[in-house]
Amino acid sequence: MKPNPFNHFSLFLLVLAAPWLAASCEKPVAATPTGEKAKVPPPGPAGFSFAVFGDSRSMMYLPHLANEEAETKKLLVDMFDLAMPEKVAAAAVQKHVKLTYDPTNRELVQIVMPFMTASEVMTVRVDKGWVTEASVEDIKLLPGVHRTMFRIEGGQWVTREAVKEVQRGNARFLINTGDLVWWGKQGPSPSENPYWTLINERVIRQLPPPDDEMRAAGLPGRVFPAVGNHEVWDDSDVEGLLASFPYLTQMGVSKERLIYKMDFKGTRFIFLWTGKYDYRSPSSWDATRPAFEQQMTQLRAWLDEAKAKGEKRVFVTFHAPAFCRSGMGPIPAGQNPHKILASYAKDLDIVVFNGHVHTTELFDVDGVKYLVIGGGGAEQDPILPGRTKIKVPANYPPDQYWKNERPREDYNYVVVDVQPDRKTKFTLNRFRPGSAEPFGAVELFRAQ
Secondary structure (H helix, E strand, C coil): CCCCCCCCCHHHHCCCCCCCCCCCCCCCCCCCCCCCCCCCCCCCCCCEEEEEECCCCCCCCCCCEHHHHHHHHHHHHHHHCCCCCHHHHHHHHHHHCEEEECCCCCEEEEEEEECCCCCEEEEEEEECCEEEEEEEEECCCCCCCCEEEEEHHHHHHHHHHHHHHHHCCCCCCEEECCCCCCCCCCCCCHHHCHHHHHHHHHCHHHCCCCCHHHHHCCCCCCEEECCCCCCCCCCCCCHHHHHHCHHHHHHCCECCECCEEEEECCEEEEECCCCCCCCCCCCCCCCECCEHHHHHHHHHHHHHHHHHHCCCEEEEECCCCCCCCCCCCCCCHHHCCHHHHHCCCCCCEEEEEECCCCCEEEEEECCEEEEEECCCCCCCHHHCCCCCCCCCCCCCCCCCCCCCCCCCCCEEEEEEEECCCCCCEEEEEEECCCCCCCEEEEEECCCC
């Protein structure tokens, strides 16, 4: 049997919705936060809250007019080129990808392409260049059955509600676990990149400026992202990221250094970078800015510093998951920072936020809490047969979110409430399309 050329790049074929994508293809100049000055909360308990979401990367934007088909196919070839030689990628697009245009307005409305196995076909609905829905059919096992793995309203809901948490004062800021965009660079400049433009419009412009207390603590913005693999895709200098969040440079981020830390109200926040994507080992920690060993040295230094300052609570954010039971799997053991984090668990209350696998999972291992929060809007391929569970050792930590239930569409974000002398509270707000009760909230780590 000949190897299927699509096995290793299927995760890049489905380019799906970001929460803030509103089917508009206009490309205004990138914005910075505007609006009235946010009020500082009145004196009282030193507690605060923040919201976390992940894998909210935007769907792929494609030129959608029939006379732009050559440009559309060129972008698809660039995508396939991540996993195969350029000539092979071009031939694959020409032979296996079908574009359908509306006969009246001559706009792209559908893309049909191979998925992970030779018998799987993915159908993507398109409106004004943006994907609105995607489904997968196994023409051998379940012909005619289309399993929906993405719908645009899920991601839109997450971003809208997370932004409202800040607008209403329920959260001081937002944390993202990476993959805010599909392509780090598409267009001649960040201001003409459709993904960063929509982030500026749907997120950054909707948030108030940081209040005086935040500024005094060294928090010059309202959104603090970890760098995911998609941010550096075709933008190794992270020009788009730094154009949208210029204050990250004040916090030590540059094209040579994609990690940083901050402190707020006696709590430490650490952001690491797990590196670009390699289809041969999709969850590897192959970062080079700095490399894994240097990051672990810095991690220890930042944790030691937190101990010395009496900061008992530490939140660590990086893109690929330290633990997971589905999708692309966890970071390999030799590159996994868990042992270092666990060595501090006796002195610090450490919580880790991850993404990358487009699902939600929950672990408590050796005193360290891990939340894989990948339901921010990207395609949820772990809900498909064969992806719901991966092979793990018999003694692998249990997932406390699904608890052996089969994963389903679950778009969500979590609000973290930090109060003195009380356990940290984690409230996950979710949207489950098609369920009897699509909207709900659940407290995580409640039994801990």
